[in-house]
Structures are given as structure tokens and as C-alpha cells.
Amino acid sequence: MKEEEIRERVRQELSPARFAHVEGVVQTAAQLAERYGVDPARARTAAWLHDLAREWSVERLKHAAENIEIPSGFGLIPALLHGPIAASFAVEWYGVDEDVANAIRFHTTGRVGMSTLEKIICLADAIEPGRAYPGVEELRAAAQKSLDLALLKSFDATLRYLIDRQQPIFTLTVMARNEFLEKTREEAE
Numbered sequence: 001m002k003e004e005e006i007r008e009r010v011r012q013e014l015s016p017a018r019f020a021h022v023e024g025v026v027q028t029a030a031q032l033a034e035r036y037g038v039d040p041a042r043a044r045t046a047a048w049l050h051d052l053a054r055e056w057s058v059e060r061l062k063h064a065a066e067n068i069e070i071p072s073g074f075g076l077i078p079a080l081l082h083g084p085i086a087a088s089f090a091v092e093w094y095g096v097d098e099d100v101a102n103a104i105r106f107h108t109t110g111r112v113g114m115s116t117l118e119k120i121i122c123l124a125d126a127i128e129p130g131r132a133y134p135g136v137e138e139l140r141a142a143a144q145k146s147l148d149l150a151l152l153k154s155f156d157a158t159l160r161y162l163i164d165r166q167q168p169i170f171t172l173t174v175m176a177r178n179e180f181l182e183k184t185r186e187e188a189e
């Protein structure tokens with residue numbers, strides 16, 4: 001599996017702006033992988049592929065979802081389908097392992113019991129250098145200290161964002177946030 005091949009495929013699927021975001025996620029994921037003892041090559045693969053289906057229409061996503069096993073609840077919020085669909089194509093086209101597939105599958109939502117690689121991709125998506133929103137610097141600093149603490153802050157921000165806009169919330173994200181709250185409280189004791 002050649003990184004260059006994956007990169008070009010992803011470039012074909014995305015607008016230049018989104019491709020630049022993905023390049024940022026690759027860079028940040030590789031750095032976090034070094035920092036937290038994960039194979040950077042696997043982190044780069046997951047990062048390259050995480051937004052593969054991000055610009056597909058809702059119709060195309062729903063059509064693709066008919067032939068794919070989608071974890072429960074994803075189908076109710078079409079904006080979230082791109083993760084599971086990208087994961088499925090990453091397995092089919094490039095034979096990525098289960099951990100890489102799950103990092104892609106759950107990159108937007110998180111879930112309970114995330115692996116270190118899953119945490120890295122989810123966080124890299126939120127803090128890559130192209131991201132600019134209030135609080136992103138605090139998240140970048142937290143990411144160098146504790147993945148759990150940074151993800152707690154990141155999910156808190158996502159939940160606030162969704163509530164403020166009266167958007168539906170995927171329940172796994174709430175459960176993941178509660179798990180990180182408990183873990184970081186235990187670590188602080």
C-alpha cells in the first residue's frame with residue numbers, strides 16, 4: 001500500500017481546501033503518533049483516508065450505506081455517515097487493519113473505549129494547523145499533555161456547538177465525553 005497512491009486518490013475526491021485540511025491532519029497525526037508511541041505510518045494512513053467521503057452528497061452516502069455495515073445510530077445523522085463509509089472503502093481498497101478502520105470510522109464522533117490511534121485521529125482532525133476557532137490553541141496545548149484531557153475539551157466544545165445550533169447529538173459522543181471526564185478526574189486525584 002503506497003502512501004502516494006492513497007494521497008492521489010484522496011486528492012481526486014476532495015476540493016483543494018479540504019485536501020489542505022487533510023494534509024494538516026496527516027502532519028498533526030504523525031506528530032501525535034510519535035509523541036504517544038503509535039506507529040506514525042498507520043496514523044498517516046488513517047489521516048489520509050478519514051475524510052475520503054466528506055464531500056459526497058447525502059444521496060451518494062445513503063446509497064453507499066446500503067451495502068455497508070453502519071454502526072447503530074449513524075444513519076440518523078447523514079453528516080456522520082462519511083466516517084463509516086470511508087472506513088469501509090479503506091478496508092476494501094487498501095486492506096487497512098481494524099484499528100486504522102476504526103480510527104476512520106469514529107473520527108467525527110468518538111466512542112467509548114477508543115484506542116490511542118482513534119484518539120489521535122479524532123484530535124488531529126480538530127487541531128490541525130488549518131483549524132482556526134476560539135479555544136483551538138488551548139486544545140493544541142492540551143494535546144501535548146494528555147489525549148484524554150484534550151478530547152474531553154474537544155467533545156465538550158462539539159456538544160456545546162451542536163446544542164447552540166439545536167442540532168441532534170450522536171449518543172456515542174456523549175458517552176465518550178463522560179468516559180474522558182471520569183478518566184481525567186481519576187488522573188487528577
Ligand SMILES: Nc1ncnc2c1ncn2[C@@H]1O[C@H](COP(=O)(O)OP(=O)(O)O)[C@@H](O)[C@H]1O
Binds near residue numbers: 080108162167173
Ligand atoms: N457528535 C456529533 N453528533 C451529531 N452531529 C455531529 C457530531 N459531531 C459532528 N457533528 C456534525 O457533523 C458535521 C461534520 O462534522 P466534521 O466532519 O467534524 O466537520 P468538519 O467538516 O468540520 O471536519 C458537523 O458540522 C456537525 O454538524
